[in-house]
Amino acid sequence: MKIAILLYQEMTALDAIGPYEVLSRIPNAEVRFAAEKKGLIRTDTGFLRLSADCDLSDVSEADILLVPGGPGDRRVQQSPSVLDWIRMIHEQTRFTTSVCTGSLILGAAGLLKDLRATTHWARMEALRNLGAEPTSERVVEQGKIVTAAGVSAGIDMALRLVQKISGDDYAQGVQLGIEYDPQPPFDSGSPSKAPSHIVDLVKSLMD
Amino acid sequence: MKIAILLYQEMTALDAIGPYEVLSRIPNAEVRFAAEKKGLIRTDTGFLRLSADCDLSDVSEADILLVPGGPGDRRVQQSPSVLDWIRMIHEQTRFTTSVCTGSLILGAAGLLKDLRATTHWARMEALRNLGAEPTSERVVEQGKIVTAAGVSAGIDMALRLVQKISGDDYAQGVQLGIEYDPQPPFDSGSPSKAPSHIVDLVKSLMD
Numbered sequence: 001m002k003i004a005i006l007l008y009q010e011m012t013a014l015d016a017i018g019p020y021e022v023l024s025r026i027p028n029a030e031v032r033f034a035a036e037k038k039g040l041i042r043t044d045t046g047f048l049r050l051s052a053d054c055d056l057s058d059v060s061e062a063d064i065l066l067v068p069g070g071p072g073d074r075r076v077q078q079s080p081s082v083l084d085w086i087r088m089i090h091e092q093t094r095f096t097t098s099v100c101t102g103s104l105i106l107g108a109a110g111l112l113k114d115l116r117a118t119t120h121w122a123r124m125e126a127l128r129n130l131g132a133e134p135t136s137e138r139v140v141e142q143g144k145i146v147t148a149a150g151v152s153a154g155i156d157m158a159l160r161l162v163q164k165i166s167g168d169d170y171a172q173g174v175q176l177g178i179e180y181d182p183q184p185p186f187d188s189g190s191p192s193k194a195p196s197h198i199v200d201l202v203k204s205l206m207d
Numbered sequence: 208m209k210i211a212i213l214l215y216q217e218m219t220a221l222d223a224i225g226p227y228e229v230l231s232r233i234p235n236a237e238v239r240f241a242a243e244k245k246g247l248i249r250t251d252t253g254f255l256r257l258s259a260d261c262d263l264s265d266v267s268e269a270d271i272l273l274v275p276g277g278p279g280d281r282r283v284q285q286s287p288s289v290l291d292w293i294r295m296i297h298e299q300t301r302f303t304t305s306v307c308t309g310s311l312i313l314g315a316a317g318l319l320k321d322l323r324a325t326t327h328w329a330r331m332e333a334l335r336n337l338g339a340e341p342t343s344e345r346v347v348e349q350g351k352i353v354t355a356a357g358v359s360a361g362i363d364m365a366l367r368l369v370q371k372i373s374g375d376d377y378a379q380g381v382q383l384g385i386e387y388d389p390q391p392p393f394d395s396g397s398p399s400k401a402p403s404h405i406v407d408l409v410k411s412l413m414d
Binding site for chain 1: 219220221224225227228231232236237238239240247252254255256257258260307327328345346356357358359360362363366367370375376378379380382383384385386387388389390391392393395396397398400401402404405406408409412413
């Protein structure tokens with residue numbers, strides 16, 4: 001099972017690493033981290049660097065393609081070479097996936113036209129402008145294209161992929177292995193649940 | 208707010224990156240990734256390398272110390288220089304924290320004697336052997352020492368720390384920002400919830 005994860009400057013680390021932690025446990029998984037130029041990629045909050053061990057040209061096929069989000073998505077949406085690579089890999093994938101604003105990159109590559117898809121809750125309008133039909137579901141499957149909502153939603157999406165690929169027992173085993181039994185101190189993880197002044201605050205910070 | 212995150216070979220990536228994604232959003236956070244020898248650290252499933260930008264000697268104090276877990280914990284438990292560093296940093300922290308088997312490293316450093324603490328559910332006996340009193344709570348606070356259960360539990364722990372440091376509103380904002388509204392496809396994230404044959408399977412793989 002070949003898994004390709006796109007890395008880029010100012011991406012959000014957890015968008016990639018959450019799903020990675022799950023997908024890398026699929027039997028015979030081979031994960032490759034690829035960037036426009038291989039080397040160290042500085043993530044959005046500025047303190048963490050991830051190693052992209054491959055140039056895009058080193059990766060010519062994948063069973064699963066994962067595109068993370070983050071403030072750097074804007075630059076990637078303007079990069080013909082990255083968008084070409086995504087379209088090329090997508091032709092042969094079993095699943096083409098995104099987390100958070102990674103879906104805006106898939107949209108810029110022309111892969112979401114008239115499809116239901118999701119992204120970070122504060123970026124739904126941008127997703128619509130790329131031709132998709134935004135929905136606030138946490139994980140959205142449209143054929144082989146699977147999009148996840150903001151940041152941490154990639155973990156839930158990856159468990160669903162493991163379920164499809166390796167079955168219910170295996171997926172439950174992976175969930176138990178990473179002890180994913182969430183108990184956040186608040187129930188404020190979506191704009192429909194958080195107090196409205198918190199929603200306004202986060203929205204203003206992201207705009 | 209100075210945050211030091213220990214990295215080491217064969218650590219589990221999400222143990223560090225989950226909390227990082229949350230803690231790095233504390234106002235004025237400065238996060239440093241430190242390893243016994245700075246450079247690229249290969250995480251446990253073998254495909255991802257994280258950059259440790261600091262040697263341990265570059266970091267002489269921190270408000271929050273975070274020690275992740277992973278199969279490499281065994282080697283770190285035997286490393287006098289890492290354990291000395293942990294004890295030294297701990298003296299001035301506001302919070303000394305661990306995720307998963309990172310608590311075994313805190314235990315090896317002598318910090319958990321007679322304290323309630325947690326770790327990955329499959330490693331509770333090892334935690335007891337280090338002098339702690341194991342409990343299956345997801346996040347355990349004992350004064351300034353805060354331990355979290357396996358892998359993904361670090362996200363919940365970090366949100367609790369943000370709540371203590373920056374208040375309820377801010378913590379809810381961070382949770383909403385990373386859209387942490389978990390919806391795993393199964394309810395099998397703890398040994399008390401997963402089917403017993405899945406628990407046996409994962410336990411045998413980990414032993």
